[in-house]
């Protein structure tokens with residue numbers, strides 16, 4: 527049994543115990559603010575910790591079991607009321623611990639900060655994602671993980687809020703083989719557990735299209751709609767619509783690849799394909815969509831390469 531314990535300030539104490547695969551952390555909060563921060567942090571943390579679907583999408587803990595017990599004890603003196611909450615793991619407790627240099631008198635945001643923990647998790651995901659060029663054969667992608675990845679795409683930002691993407695999921699072996707042939711024979715396309723073909727909307731974006739007007743009315747309700755539509759008309763007339771729509775889809779693609787990593791799923795963005803061939807396979811009506819990108823998903827059969835990126839100093843110009 528391993529355990530860490532100790533007061534980390536006047537308002538919060540954490541005790542964490544690991545026994546085999548069971549991890550328990552117990553917080554003792556004596557201020558409402560620390561209790562609230564802790565609880566909110568825990569709710570957000572569960573998704574990142576287990577690569578889960580969001581709660582509002584009916585998510586379930588997929589890779590572990592989480593239990594949460596809350597105990598309240600009302601001290602005789604109301605000024606000394608305390609509560610206890612059991613968190614999911616020792617790692618959580620460790621991440622909530624106070625950096626030694628901070629002043630221990632209060633639980634400031636830096637001591638018990640959901641943001642700091644989430645930032646570290648997010649950066650870790652970015653570092654871990656890599657373009658997989660060979661997937662394990664015959665390994666299925668759980669439907670819950672696929673939905674989680676698609677949900678990350680759905681929640682992506684888009685110009686004018688027009689949600690330029692349509693996601694076509696392919697899993698059938700014959701279709702994957704056809705897609706591989708349309709992608710210059712790239713093995714990771716045919717060998718993926720699933721492909722998400724991201725189609726960029728075209729016809730629906732026209733200012734007079736029902737779709738564009740419905741979404742613009744949602745983004746610019748009431749009196750804002752008429753001037754927003756005029757503004758959109760002017761923008762549309764002066765824009766390379768295909769390139770603009772595809773670029774929105776690439777934002778969704780990036781989010782989906784990060785989400786895939788969070789769910790333990792490997793990916794490869796595929797831009798090397800013959801768009802005409804892909805549209806033929808998917809029976810896309812001419813002018814309705816352009817093919818933005820294909821995401822190959824599965825479980826990689828090769829070691830992750832070391833990350834090669836230019837240093838920020840070479841990329842960033844502060845002015």
Ligand SMILES: Cc1cc2nc3c(=O)[nH]c(=O)nc-3n(C[C@H](O)[C@H](O)[C@H](O)COP(=O)(O)O)c2cc1C
Nearest residue numbers: 655656657659712794795796797798799819833834
């Ligand atoms: C828009 C786009 C298109 C890409 N197309 C392909 C492709 O067709 N085939 C491929 O093997 N990799 C493709 N990649 C993956 C890149 O080669 C890869 O992301 C890059 O080399 C950096 O490596 P990393 O992702 O492992 O960090 C594509 C990536 C992006 C963003």
